[in-house]
Structures are given as structure tokens and as C-alpha cells.
Amino acid sequence: MFTADTLANMRVAVFGLTGGVCLLYAVMALLTGRPDPMPIWIPGLSTVLAWLVLTLASRSAGNRTAAMAWDEGYAADARRAASIAFWFSVLLYPAFGLMLALDVIVWNLAFAAMGTLIGAFYLLLLAAFDLRGPGQR
Amino acid sequence: MMSHLAEHRKARGLTQAQLAEAVGVSRKTVNTVENRVFVPSTLLALKLARELGVTVEDIFVLEEADCA
Numbered sequence: 001m002f003t004a005d006t007l008a009n010m011r012v013a014v015f016g017l018t019g020g021v022c023l024l025y026a027v028m029a030l031l032t033g034r035p036d037p038m039p040i041w042i043p044g045l046s047t048v049l050a051w052l053v054l055t056l057a058s059r060s061a062g063n064r065t066a067a068m069a070w071d072e073g074y075a076a077d078a079r080r081a082a083s084i085a086f087w088f089s090v091l092l093y094p095a096f097g098l099m100l101a102l103d104v105i106v107w108n109l110a111f112a113a114m115g116t117l118i119g120a121f122y123l124l125l126l127a128a129f130d131l132r133g134p135g136q137r
Numbered sequence: 138m139m140s141h142l143a144e145h146r147k148a149r150g151l152t153q154a155q156l157a158e159a160v161g162v163s164r165k166t167v168n169t170v171e172n173r174v175f176v177p178s179t180l181l182a183l184k185l186a187r188e189l190g191v192t193v194e195d196i197f198v199l200e201e202a203d204c205a
Contacts, residue, residue, distance in 0.1 A: 004163045005154070068157065073166030073175055132165075132174055 002061035007069035018050040019123030026116040035112035077129035085122035139198040160184040
């Protein structure tokens with residue numbers, strides 16, 4: 001049986017890992033100049049697996065424990081991560097627009113990199129905010 | 138906002154995990170409230186106060202900066 005602490009720790013690991021996969025895809029795409037530096041289904045599949053793992057773990061923990069783990073502290077972290085990730089995503093447009101205008105990258109590469117960067121930034125921010133507060137027992 | 142949650146919790150002989158369980162949140166949330174990283178909702182503040190047998194004002198105190 002999972003405790004709220006276990007679920008919270010699992011959440012950090014899963015979000016961090018999924019964000020890391022997305023970031024790796026984006027970085028590899030930009031470095032290699034290929035929109036498919038690894039199989040294109042890997043970022044999507046890792047996101048679906050993350051959802052599945054966290055959903056199944058939360059359900060097996062029971063309603064009260066799941067509610068404790070996904071409480072208002074988590075909701076505040078998620079809102080904060082989303083608000084920062086939103087502006088990061090907006091800033092990607094002029095950045096990639098400039099690179100496209102200068103012919104540094106091509107459209108399909110920009111599409112792949114921006115998509116995975118947006119996901120990576122949000123998930124890694126969320127994991128970082130979620131990491132705060134391990135503190136004393 | 139100043140938080141005296143840790144003092145009141147310790148005075149009641151509770152761990153963060155016990156207090157978190159009693160009010161239905163994660164231990165991390167209790168810890169971030171104690172460390173002033175997170176300002177709880179009114180509902181959670183009232184639950185914490187009730188659990189500790191004090192008033193919300195005993196736990197949370199406005200500072201000068203909050204009133205500016």
C-alpha cells in the first residue's frame with residue numbers, strides 16, 4: 001500500500017524522468033539537426049506511462065491517501081509551474097522564429113524541438129517545485 | 138506572513154506526518170507551511186488551528202510587509 005509520502009516521491013521521480021526524456025529529445029534534435037533523433041513515439045509514450053503509473057498508484061493507495069498526496073500544496077506547485085512554463089513557451093516562438101528566419105533550423109525540426117521543450121520545461125519545473133519541503137519527519 | 142505552526146505542532150507533541158494525516162494533506166505541505174514557502178488556504182488554516190487547539194491568528198501572524 002502506498003502512503004501519501006510515497007506517492008509524492010513517486011510523482012517527483014515520474015515527472016522528473018518524463019521531463020528529462022522530453023528535454024533529451026529536444027536537445028538531441030537540436031544537436032543532430034534531425035526532428036527524429038530517437039524514435040518519435042518515446043516522449044509521447046513516456047508521458048502516457050507517467051500518467052498510467054501515477055493513476056494506478058493513486059487508485060491503489062485509496063481515496064484519502066491520494067487526496068493527501070495530490071493536495072492544495074501540489075495544486076499550488078502545478079499552478080506556479082504552469083504559469084512560468086506558459087511564458088517560457090511564448091518566448092520559444094520568437095526564439096525559434098528567429099532561427100527559422102536565419103535558416104539555422106528547418107520547420108519540422110523546430111516543431112519537434114519546441115513541442116518537447118514545452119513539455120520538458122513544465123514537467124521539470126513541477127518536479128523541482130515538488131522537491132521542496134522534504135524537511136524533518 | 139509569520140508562521141508559528143512548528144512551535145504549536147511541537148507543543149502538542151505531533152510530528153509533521155501526524156499533523157498532515159490529521160488534516161488530510163501531505164507532510165510536504167505541512168513542511169512548506171512551517172517554512173513559509175507555501176501559504177495555506179483558509180480551509181487548511183482552520184483545520185490546522187482546530188487540530189492544534191489554537192486560533193488561526195495564533196499560528197499565522199501578518200508582518201509589516203504584508204500590510205504595505
